[in-house]
Amino acid sequence: MRSPKKLILSRTCHGMDILKGVEEILEREKESERSLQMVCEFLRENVEHYDWVGFYIVDGDELVLGPYSGAPTEHVRIGFGEGICGQAAERKDVFVVQDVSKEENYLSCSPDVKSEVVIPILYGNAVIGELDIDSHRLSPFNHGEIHMLENICDIVSERVRELRHV
Numbered sequence: 071m072r073s074p075k076k077l078i079l080s081r082t083c084h085g086m087d088i089l090k091g092v093e094e095i096l097e098r099e100k101e102s103e104r105s106l107q108m109v110c111e112f113l114r115e116n117v118e119h120y121d122w123v124g125f126y127i128v129d130g131d132e133l134v135l136g137p138y139s140g141a142p143t144e145h146v147r148i149g150f151g152e153g154i155c156g157q158a159a160e161r162k163d164v165f166v167v168q169d170v171s172k173e174e175n176y177l178s179c180s181p182d183v184k185s186e187v188v189i190p191i192l193y194g195n196a197v198i199g200e201l202d203i204d205s206h207r208l209s210p211f212n213h214g215e216i217h218m219l220e221n222i223c224d225i226v227s228e229r230v231r232e233l234r235h236v
């Protein structure tokens with residue numbers, strides 16, 4: 071069997087390939103938890119600088135770890151305002167931290183993690199979850215890629231909402 075080639079995200083077309091891949095997963099797998107798990111694995115396997123990819127689901131004023139791909143983390147529940155995840159949820163804003171050593175309000179999972187991006191997932195005006203990505207590289211994220219991740223969050227929003235009601 072041919073092993074899938076890694077897609078490098080520095081060129082726009084590859085960002086499009088990644089988005090298409092996520093759309094195909096959602097088309098193929100209708101069950102919310104399984105589809106989000108597949109999205110995590112797909113992103114981690116196909117973008118070289120993604121070392122941990124996971125979804126957090128909002129529960130009251132906390133974020134609860136949902137499907138993820140990568141090393142297990144102790145941060146299975148994070149309060150709004152705590153760490154990068156909690157700040158992104160509180161401010162309903164994307165956090166791109168190219169060097170986590172410069173972020174004071176940060177919850178470390180492993181010393182290997184050098185950078186992190188967190189994208190809130192909205193349903194209407196409410197934050198219902200987040201996509202969290204850790205990288206072992208410094209400053210790996212670019213603008214086009216963040217835009218692509220925002221698009222991914224838009225298209226998985228319904229699945230995240232379904233997961234909240236399970």
Ligand code: SME
Pocket residue numbers: 122124143145148152153154155156175176177178179186202204
């Ligand atoms: N680093 C995050 C915690 C979650 S882990 O990255 C999986 C934070 O500061 O909120």
